[in-house]
Amino acid sequence: MSNPLYQRIYDVVRHIPRGCVATYGQVATVVGATTTAREVGEAMAALRDTQPTPPVPWQRVINAQGKVSTGPHQQHLLEQEGVVFNAKGHTDLQRFGWRGPDPAWAAAHGFALLNEVNTEKPQLDLFGR
DNA sequence: CGTATGACCATGC
DNA sequence: GGCATGGCCATAC
Numbered sequence: 314m315s316n317p318l319y320q321r322i323y324d325v326v327r328h329i330p331r332g333c334v335a336t337y338g339q340v341a342t343v344v345g346a347t348t349t350a351r352e353v354g355e356a357m358a359a360l361r362d363t364q365p366t367p368p369v370p371w372q373r374v375i376n377a378q379g380k381v382s383t384g385p386h387q388q389h390l391l392e393q394e395g396v397v398f399n400a401k402g403h404t405d406l407q408r409f410g411w412r413g414p415d416p417a418w419a420a421a422h423g424f425a426l427l428n429e430v431n432t433e434k435p436q437l438d439l440f441g442r
Numbered sequence: 443c444g445t446a447t448g449a450c451c452a453t454g455c
Numbered sequence: 456g457g458c459a460t461g462g463c464c465a466t467a468c
Contacts, residue, residue, distance in 0.1 A: 347465095
């Protein structure tokens, strides 16, 4: 697509590392203030017909509930990359969730970072032990 | 330009 | 946890 907005969305998705997942909302936040999760979904849907080059790792974009939105195939692709899902199809966003783009890259291309949530999290030892 | 649509999300029950 | 609702905003017609 020559669509500028979609190109920006694809650029961001291409920066999600292997073995990580990002939510539609996260991608929307990075792309820009007016961009919504719905538009990210639209941009991903457009890939069903035409795959741009370089390819976009669309499977790494999932919904805010930690589940895939398109069916078992997407989950399978992620599992091959090392992402773990439980029996109900949920993944742990704290563990596999994307922490945001490289700050230098984001600044160079005019993208935002993922503020809020992360940074310092309380040391609740509720997983692992 | 108005309407319908959507691989979404937060909220409330 | 599931289901319904309203909001969101770019696209397609």
